[in-house]
Amino acid sequence: MKKKILVVDDEQNIRMLLREELTDEGYDVIEAENGAAAISAIKDQKPDLVTLDIKMPGEDGLSILRKIREIDYDLPVIICSAYSVYKSDFSAVAADHYIVKSSNFEDIKKKIAEILSYQTS
Numbered sequence: 656m657k658k659k660i661l662v663v664d665d666e667q668n669i670r671m672l673l674r675e676e677l678t679d680e681g682y683d684v685i686e687a688e689n690g691a692a693a694i695s696a697i698k699d700q701k702p703d704l705v706t707l708d709i710k711m712p713g714e715d716g717l718s719i720l721r722k723i724r725e726i727d728y729d730l731p732v733i734i735c736s737a738y739s740v741y742k743s744d745f746s747a748v749a750a751d752h753y754i755v756k757s758s759n760f761e762d763i764k765k766k767i768a769e770i771l772s773y774q775t776s
Contacts, residue, residue, distance in 0.1 A: 658771050659683045661702035663693040663719065665711040673706065676760045677767070690714035694722055697730065703774065704767060709736040731770045735763060
């Protein structure tokens with residue numbers, strides 16, 4: 656059975672690129688453009704892992720991360736942000752990993768594969 660990944664990012668281009676990269680890796684990909692859509696997708700579709708942007712209009716990713724932990728504490732979350740400054744934010748510690756966005760998706764693909772391999776072993 657394919658693993659399901661929820662990509663949460665307000666930028667449509669980022670969601671599209673990540674969806675293509677992850678689909679090519681064999682994952683099912685769900686997208687959410689904001690926190691409300693992300694929480695709804697987690698409740699309805701039960702993803703195996705979430706990639707989460709921090710800087711989004713309205714509710715930011717760290718606030719969404721707190722809600723995710725309340726719903727499913729063990730759901731792996733990778734913060735994927737263009738801003739490395741948030742790495743030192745105490746709230747970001749609740750994520751399983753922090754990746755700084757780049758045009759190269761190899762880091763995030765490797766980290767996703769690593770995290771999901773722990774779930775099956």
